[in-house]
Amino acid sequence: MxxxxxxxxxxxxxxxxxxxxxxxxxxxxxxxxxxxxxxxxxxxxxxxxxxxxxxxxxxxxxxxxxxxxxxxxxxxxxxxxxxxxxxxxxxxxxxxxxxxxxxxxxxxxxxxxxxxxxxxxxxxxxxxxxxxxxxxxxxxxxxxxxxxxxxxxxxxxxxxxxxxxxxxxxxxxxxxxxxxxxxxxxxxxxxxxxxxxxxxxxxSYAHPAYKRKLIELDETEYTNIFGRARWPGAPHRVLKTPFFMNWRTLPSDENETNQPIIGHSTIHGMEKDIRRFAGTVPNPTTTGEIESMAMYAGQAIGLIKEILPAGEVIKRVVAGAKLLINQKFACDIQG
The missing domain is CATH 3.20.20.70 (Aldolase class I)
Known part of the structure; x- marks a missing residue:
């Protein structure tokens, strides 16, 4: 295996x-x-x-x-x-x-x-x-x-x-x-x-602007401001984009249903309007205010420095893990 x-x-x-x-x-x-x-x-x-x-x-x-x-x-x-x-x-x-x-x-x-x-x-x-x-x-x-x-x-x-x-x-x-x-x-x-x-x-099928933000930004926050109506009680972690930082204290009674449409996207073959604070992330078909949309990311985002082919990601992780285990930690234990 x-x-x-x-x-x-x-x-x-x-x-x-x-x-x-x-x-x-x-x-x-x-x-x-x-x-x-x-x-x-x-x-x-x-x-x-x-x-x-x-x-x-x-x-x-x-x-x-x-x-x-x-x-x-x-x-x-x-x-x-x-x-x-x-x-x-x-x-x-x-x-x-x-x-x-x-x-x-x-x-x-x-x-x-x-x-x-x-x-x-x-x-x-x-x-x-x-x-x-x-x-x-x-x-x-x-x-x-x-x-x-x-x-x-x-x-x-x-x-x-x-x-x-x-x-x-x-x-x-x-x-x-x-x-x-x-x-x-x-x-x-x-x-x-x-x-x-x-x-x-x-x-990945993320919008190029989303991918750029993954490299440019290195902080995230745990929040619930996106998609409150569509998926209630579902907190999420997002990039600290300028849009998010401006709206991070959105009152708890607000959600996407009464917000303006800020973009459009084709998702799984269906045309969708994207309202402000919707939980929809931008894909390559998305138009409108891309940087005002949800951009999810984990806490280790600061460790990602470049966009790579997926196969290269796997190759590097496997090779690096082998090296750490077989050399660094084995040497530490023997020492």
């Missing part, structure tokens, strides 16, 4: 399902071809036929397995059915209950189930219904963050929870390079999931 492989993939590196459509076929195929687990993002509405097309397009770009991420807070039953019918390698679930019924149905189709959790309690429920792996997300993560615990405290507890069971634990939140990978392994994880690092790649 290769160095630190999990779930049948060569490397223990997962590319998070970047929403709403930022991890498209090109990014997922590039990650898969490089030996990682790439995850498409299912639409946040029922679109099974479209999702099948997305999966099939990805298969024209790589002969390696990949997965699809589904946010359970939105309509998803028909989308999950399409994923299982297409027999993708992995069904990744987030922001909702991963039930035993879902797991059994997926396993019947030969699909592995990997939920992402943000608390010890969520992890316990997931382990008890027989999932194939668990992604543990710390509060350092970019985008929508379901838990309040830091990765360094939550991860070891979940590792201890599943001790003796065949459930690999994957670390997520603020990991962008080999140092984060090795630290996660030291805490007991068997792999890592990265979102922001893969957002800042050639193949």
């Amino acid at each position: 290769g160095w630190r492989g999990i779930l049948g993939f060569e490397y223990g590196i997962i590319q998070a399902p970047l929403g709403p459509d930022i991890s498209g076929p090109e990014l997922v195929a590039a990650v898969a071809s490089a030996g990682g687990l790439g995850l498409l993002r299912a639409p946040d509405w029922e679109a099974p036929d479209y999702l099948r097309e997305l999966i099939r397009k990805t298969r024209t770009l790589t002969d390696k397995p990949f997965g699809v991420g589904v946010v359970l807070a939105f309509p998803h039953k028909e989308n999950i059915r399409a994923i299982l019918d297409e027999k993708v390698a992995v069904l990744q679930l987030y922001w909702g209950e991963c039930t035993e019924d879902i797991v059994l149905e997926a396993h019947k189709a030969g699909v592995k189930v990997v939920p992402q959790v943000g608390s010890f309690e969520e992890a316990k429920k997931a382990a008890d219904v027989g999932v194939d792996a668990i992604i543990v997300q710390g509060r350092e993560a970019g985008g929508h963050v379901i838990g309040q615990d830091a990765l360094i405290s939550l991860l070891p507890r979940v590792v201890e929870l599943v001790q003796g069971r065949d459930i690999p634990i994957i670390a997520a939140g603020g990991i962008v390079d080999e140092r984060g990978y090795v630290a996660s392994l030291a805490l007991g994880a068997q792999g890592i999931a990265m979102g922001t690092r893969f957002l800042a790649t050639d193949e």
